Amino acid sequence: MNKLNRVCIVDDDELFQFVMRQHFERLELAAHIDKFTDGEQALNYIKNHINAEDELPDLILLDVNMPYMDGWQFMREFVQLYLPKQIKIYILTSSTHESDLGMAKEFPTLAGYLVKPIGRNVILEIVERVGTV
Template sequence: MRKPDQRPVIALVDDDSIFQLIATRTIKGANLTERILQFPNGADALKYLEINFDQPDRLPDILLLDINMPYVDGWMFLEDFEKIKSKLGKEIAIYMVSSSIDPEDINRAKRNKLVSDYIVKPVSKETFARLVKAA
């Protein structure tokens, strides 16, 4: 077991509050990390990253990004993220997380070099564990 400060920070960007709850409980239940950041949309997540760009401790190691969100959706988040990526004090692994099994969505995500992988909801405990391990 790692020390608490060594465990990764996970950010959840999703407008679906129930998913947020399920994901949080799953991650915590599996004892993967206690440090979970929750954002209801892309805009809020970007704002947080911009503010904490020079404090690596506060920046997430893993970012789970929903596609379908009101206001700033997943795609739009990625566009804006690319602009600030270089000044961030940490390498962030972004996973697209969506209920869509539409091949168009999957392919679009996989073509984007900012995206590490595409994960279909619901997300199991094992999947979260694999993501944390990879980080």
């Protein structure tokens, strides 16, 4: 399995961030793991590195419900960016609300919508999909 260069975990739950980081590190699936507690931080990071392709993530795991800028606000701004590479984004949330599931359909660029918690096998499957693109 190919190792991803950079993964961004965008979630305000520090325990979730820790668990995801542990999975990626133990499985040696990413060279770099960046953590952000809201969409605004992640979006600013991407904008600040838009001309440095190696600093842009290959994969973003994005929560829906966060302070300041939630996952949907992030997506609305993200799709407006011109990026030098394709970044796969998976919504990874505890929300099973119809409104969120419907909102996900408004963003055809989303690679998937997954309900927390996810385990090792799902992470391996995501990395496999991203690594083959």
